[in-house]
Amino acid sequence: MKNFKFFLYCGIHHNVPKEGSAFYSKTEENGNTVISLSGNISLFTIEEILLSLREILKEEQPKKITIDLSKVEYLDTSGALLLVRVEEEAKHSGFTLEYINMDQKIKAMMGLIDRDVLMTPQTATEKRGPGFIERVGEETVSLIKNIREVVSFGGELIYETLYSFFHIKKIRWGDVILYMKKVGVDGLPIIGLISFLLGLILAFMSSLQLKQFGANIYVPSLLSIAMVRELGPIMTAILVTGRSGSAFAAEIGTMKVNEEIDALITMGFNPVRFLAIPKVFATVIVMPFLTLFSDISAFLGGMLIGVAILDLTIYTYIQQTIKAIDVFNILISLFKSMVLAILIAGIGCQRGFTVTGGAQGVGNATTSAVVAGLFLIIIVDSIFAIVLNYI
Amino acid sequence: MARVIIEVVGLTAGFGDDIILRDLNFKVYEGEIFVIVGGSGCGKSTLLKHLIGLHEVKSGRILLFGKDITTAREEELMRLKQEMGVLFQTSALFGSMTLYENIALPLQEFTTLSQDTIDMLVKIKLAMVGLEGYENHFPNELSGGMKKRAGIARAMALDPSILFLDEPSAGLDPVTSAELDGLIKKINRGTGTTMVIVTHELESIFSISDRIIMLDKSKKGIIAEGRPKELKMYSPDPKVLNFFNRGAISEASRKGYKG
Numbered sequence: 001m002k003n004f005k006f007f008l009y010c011g012i013h014h015n016v017p018k019e020g021s022a023f024y025s026k027t028e029e030n031g032n033t034v035i036s037l038s039g040n041i042s043l044f045t046i047e048e049i050l051l052s053l054r055e056i057l058k059e060e061q062p063k064k065i066t067i068d069l070s071k072v073e074y075l076d077t078s079g080a081l082l083l084v085r086v087e088e089e090a091k092h093s094g095f096t097l098e099y100i101n102m103d104q105k106i107k108a109m110m111g112l113i114d115r116d117v118l119m120t121p122q123t124a125t126e127k128r129g130p131g132f133i134e135r136v137g138e139e140t141v142s143l144i145k146n147i148r149e150v151v152s153f154g155g156e157l158i159y160e161t162l163y164s165f166f167h168i169k170k171i172r173w174g175d176v177i178l179y180m181k182k183v184g185v186d187g188l189p190i191i192g193l194i195s196f197l198l199g200l201i202l203a204f205m206s207s208l209q210l211k212q213f214g215a216n217i218y219v220p221s222l223l224s225i226a227m228v229r230e231l232g233p234i235m236t237a238i239l240v241t242g243r244s245g246s247a248f249a250a251e252i253g254t255m256k257v258n259e260e261i262d263a264l265i266t267m268g269f270n271p272v273r274f275l276a277i278p279k280v281f282a283t284v285i286v287m288p289f290l291t292l293f294s295d296i297s298a299f300l301g302g303m304l305i306g307v308a309i310l311d312l313t314i315y316t317y318i319q320q321t322i323k324a325i326d327v328f329n330i331l332i333s334l335f336k337s338m339v340l341a342i343l344i345a346g347i348g349c350q351r352g353f354t355v356t357g358g359a360q361g362v363g364n365a366t367t368s369a370v371v372a373g374l375f376l377i378i379i380v381d382s383i384f385a386i387v388l389n390y391i
Numbered sequence: 392m393a394r395v396i397i398e399v400v401g402l403t404a405g406f407g408d409d410i411i412l413r414d415l416n417f418k419v420y421e422g423e424i425f426v427i428v429g430g431s432g433c434g435k436s437t438l439l440k441h442l443i444g445l446h447e448v449k450s451g452r453i454l455l456f457g458k459d460i461t462t463a464r465e466e467e468l469m470r471l472k473q474e475m476g477v478l479f480q481t482s483a484l485f486g487s488m489t490l491y492e493n494i495a496l497p498l499q500e501f502t503t504l505s506q507d508t509i510d511m512l513v514k515i516k517l518a519m520v521g522l523e524g525y526e527n528h529f530p531n532e533l534s535g536g537m538k539k540r541a542g543i544a545r546a547m548a549l550d551p552s553i554l555f556l557d558e559p560s561a562g563l564d565p566v567t568s569a570e571l572d573g574l575i576k577k578i579n580r581g582t583g584t585t586m587v588i589v590t591h592e593l594e595s596i597f598s599i600s601d602r603i604i605m606l607d608k609s610k611k612g613i614i615a616e617g618r619p620k621e622l623k624m625y626s627p628d629p630k631v632l633n634f635f636n637r638g639a640i641s642e643a644s645r646k647g648y649k650g
C-alpha cells in the first residue's frame with residue numbers, strides 16, 4: 001500500500017484564506033484509488049492539484065477513482081471547475097470516478113458550471129497574425145481608403161462652403177463666433193509666447209554669426225523675412241493644429257460615438273454643414289490675425305535682443321524691419337495661413353467623422369488629426385515655396 | 392384595415408462582410424404600437440437604424456408611406472425625416488446644448504414659429520416627460536433615465552407621425568418605467584402616432600404593444616410575429632415561450648432564452 005501526501009502552499013494572496021490546500025492520495029489493491037482532498041480548493045491551488053492528479057493517473061492507471069471531499073474547507077468556482085473538469089475527463093478516458101461526501105454547498109457550486117460551454121470548442125477569437133505581405137497589403141488598402149475618404153470629405157466641404165456662401169443666413173453664426181474665440185482668442189497667449197521666444201532665439205543666434213562681420217544691422221531684416229515668409233504661418237499653423245485641429249476631431253468624434261451625429265442626420269441636418277462649416281469658417285477668419293500676431297510677437301522678441309545686446313536703437317530696428325518686408329510678402333503669408341486654416345480645420349473635422357468604436361477611437365482620431373495636419377502643413381508650405389519661386 | 396406605414400421587404404442588413412439580419416419581411420400599420428424584442432446583440436438597434444435610413448441596406452426594400460427609402464432622392468428623404476422622431480439607445484442628446492436647446496433646435500430649424508411659441512412648446516414637451524424646470528440643464532447633469540425621457544421629448548419636438556424608441560425604459564426604476572409606458576400609450580392614443588419600440592421589459596411589452604416581432608441572433612431573423620398574449624400561450628417555438636413566460640418556467644429558462 002502506497003501513501004503519498006502533498007502539501008501545497010498558495011502563498012500570499014490576500015483575499016483567500018492563507019493556508020495551503022492539502023491533497024492526500026491512497027491507493028488500494030484492487031485497482032481502486034481513493035483520494036481525499038482537503039483544505040482550500042481555489043484559483044491558486046487547482047493547477048497543482050490537477051498536475052498531481054494526472055501524475056497519479058499516469059503512474060497507477062487505476063480503474064476507479066473515488067474522491068473524498070469531506071475535508072474540503074474552502075471551494076470557489078475555479079475549484080468547482082476543477083471537479084467538473086476531472087469528471088468530464090473521466091467520462092472521456094474511460095475510468096470511473098466518484099465523489100463521496102460532497103456537501104450541499106459544493107453541489108450548488110458545481111451547479112453553477114455550465115458543462116455544455118466547457119465542452120464546446122473555443123470560438124475562434126484570435127485570428128492568425130497576418131504575414132508581412134498581408135500586412136503591407138492591408139496597410140495599402142487602408143491608406144487608399146483613407147485618401148479616398150479625405151478627398152470625398154474635401155469635396156463635400158467645398159460643396160457645403162459654396163452652399164453656405166449662397167445661404168449666408170443659414171450659417172450657424174453663433175457657433176462661428178464661439179469657435180473664433182476658442183481658436184483665436186484662447187490661442188493668443190501660447191502663440192504670442194512661443195513666437196516671442198522664437199524671435200528672441202533667432203535674433204540672438206543670428207547675431208552671434210553676424211557680429212563677426214560687424215553686420216548686426218541685418219538681424220532685424222533676417223528675422224522679419226524669416227518670420228513673415230515662413231515661420232509665422234507655420235508656427236501658427238502648428239499651434240492651431242495642436243490646439244484646435246485635435247479639439248475638432250475629439251469633439252466630432254465624441255458626438256459620433258454618442259450617436260449624436262446619427263441624431264442630427266435623422267433630424268434632417270447635414271452634419272458637415274452643421275458641425276464642420278462653422279469650425280472651418282471660424283478658423284479661416286482668425287488664422288490670418290493669429291499669423292500677424294505671431295509675426296509681431298517675434299518682432300518684439302527680436303527687438304529685445306537688438307536693443308539689449310546688439311546696441312541697435314528701437315528706431316533703427318523698426319526702420320530696418322520695415323525696409324526688409326513688403327506688402328506683397330505679408331499678403332502672401334496671410335493667404336498661406338488661410339489655406340492652412342482650411343486644411344487644419346477640415347482634416348480635424350474629417351477625422352472626427354470617421355471615428356468608429358468608443359473612447360479609444362476618439363483618441364486615435366485626435367492623434368491622427370494632428371499628424372495629418374502637420375503633414376499637410378509641410379506639403380502646402382513646400383508648394384507655396386516652389387510656386388513663389390517662379391513668380 | 393389600417394394603412395400600412397412601414398413595409399419591409401426582404402431586408403438584409405449588416406456591416407462590411409457581417410450579415411446581422413437576413414431576409415426580413417414585416418409591416419407596421421398606422422397608429423399601432425409595434426414592438427421589436429430579442430436578445431441583446433441580435434440586431435434590434437441595427438434594424439431600427441435601417442428603418443430610419445441611417446444605414447445602407449445590403450438588399451431588400453424599406454417602404455415608408457409607400458416610398459422606398461433605399462432609393463429615394465435627397466429631398467424626398469428630407470421630407471420623410473420630418474415625419475419621424477427617434478430616441479436612440481444612448482439618448483444621443485447634444486452634449487454641448489441645454490435641454491431647451493436640444494428640443495428647440497429642430498423647431499428653430501424646420502419651422503417658422505415665433506420664439507414665444509417655441510419656448511412654450513419646449514416647456515410643454517418637457518412637462519410631458521416629467522422634466523419640467525430642467526430647461527437649462529445640460530445632458531451630463533441628468534441621470535440615465537432622465538436623459539431617455541429628454542430624448543423622447545426631443546423626438547416629439549416636431550410632432551412626428553412615427554416615433555422610433557430604442558429601449559426607452561432600459562435603466563429606469565419600475566415606477567418610472569410604468570409611468571413611461573403610460574406616457575407612450577397616452578401619446579399613441581392621443582395623437583395617433585405610430586410607434587416602433589425596441590424593449591426588453593416584459594411588463595412594457597404586455598402593457599403597450601399591439602403587435603411584436605421577435606428577432607433571434609442565431610437565426611438572424613424573425614422567429615415570432617403577432618400579439619404578445621397569443622404568442623405567450625400558443626407559440627410553437629420554445630425560445631418564444633420561454634421569453635414570454637420568463638420566470639414562470641425555471642428549468643426551461645436555464646437552457647433557453649439568453650437575453
Ligand SMILES: Nc1ncnc2c1ncn2[C@@H]1O[C@H](COP(=O)(O)OP(=O)(O)O)[C@@H](O)[C@H]1O
Nearest residue numbers: 406409411429430431432433434435436437438
Ligand atoms: N456600426 C457597427 N459596425 C459594425 N458592427 C455593428 C455596428 N453596430 C452594431 N454592430 C453589430 O451588430 C450586432 C447587433 O447590434 P445591435 O443592433 O446594437 O444589437 P441590439 O439588438 O442589442 O440592439 C452586434 O453584433 C454588433 O456587434
Ligand SMILES: [Mg+2]
Nearest residue numbers: 435436437480
Ligand atoms: Mg440595441
